[in-house]
Amino acid sequence: MEITNRVSGDMIVVAPTGRVDHATAADFERAVVPLLEAAGGPRAGLVFDLERVTYISSVGLRVLMIASKALRARGARIAVAAMQPVVAEILEICRFGAVVEVFTTVDAALDAMSPAAAASRPLATKAP
């Protein structure tokens, strides 16, 4: 599983790829947990860019839950964005709407969650 992350203003954007399931969730967790300290410090929060995730199982959602608990305990925010329809439906069935904020795009998430992140990206890419 390929997982990239980048800093946008005071936000971290994490972008996993492919299936997050019993075979890959451990890799996902190992990639995400070190980011939680950073995201909960001077950062305002963390956005999971799920555009290239085709499936997420309970073990993958458990990682989102770990991240949500850690970040919210420090007053930071957590969101998922750009989900494929199947993944969005899985999160809804799992009742994760109260665990993470949901946005249609990463830019929309950054705009809503952090003025610093919104200001840090080029004007042309800002959400209307």
Next chain:
Amino acid sequence: MKRVRFWGTRGSLPVALTATELRARLVTAVKGARAATLATEEAVESYVDGLGFPVAGTFGGHTSCVQIETHSSHYVLCDLGSGARPFGQAAMARHGFASPQTYHIFMSHLHWDHIMGLPFFTPAYIPGNRLRIYGGHSELEAALRRQMEPPSFPVPFSYFKADIEFFHLVPGSRHEINGMTVTALRQRHGGDSYGYRFEQDGRTVVYSTDSEHTLADPADTKRFVEFFGGADLVIFDGMYSLADAISVKADWGHSSNVVGVELCQLAGVEHLCLFHHEPAYDDATIARVLDDTRRLEEITRAGHALRISAAYDGLEIEL
């Protein structure tokens, strides 16, 4: 094994339909009837069937008690929740007092909602009947006796006139009981619980309730995938949503509909039956959970379709 009958399907404590809920259903039904033509008996039946289960039916409120009907004349039960009372009444109505029967009873664990039916289990009071009670807990007999001691209950265990024996089942071992091969599996629950895999004549039923699954542990997943492997029916503790099961209700010893689907898909199960319903859920909520669970199976299906039901008091599933 021929079929499974559900006598109690609710988790934690019994519940009942309230007068307010019943009235709301009647109002819905009568409103809908204004535009219907109900001149014949068949038309009325058809109209009622079309109202949907949360209006025309109910999942019921008795706690865990499931009957597995085998090719033997002996009865097989899983757990003695409050559903054991109507089961016992039905057995007595069928056989009377003069025709002794044998009851094989497999106990998942000894929490109150799984044993509360025993004091009201009429066959236990009848001489000649035989109760064979199986479990993995060393305190099995003591727990069943204790709930019938003062000040908890006025009738002592010694009033039972049936021949009652207790058997400790070693988890992981295969036990030949009543023509079935029975395997117990220790499960994660406060004080432990045990799931049972019943095999007979090429049919397999798994009863796995009050079981929390450690999602981070692949070995735990593997154990359950093997235990469920190729089963015709898995009766599964789907008490909570996944979000609740791994957050506010973590370590409460229960699982979710979502994990039920995943394990059954991995194990190649034919039929998943959601069981041990949250007592705070009304019928509409349980029906919505069932719809969601079927949809989850549909959008995540990789092989054959997994049939999904939600257990209700009175449900019969043919094997």
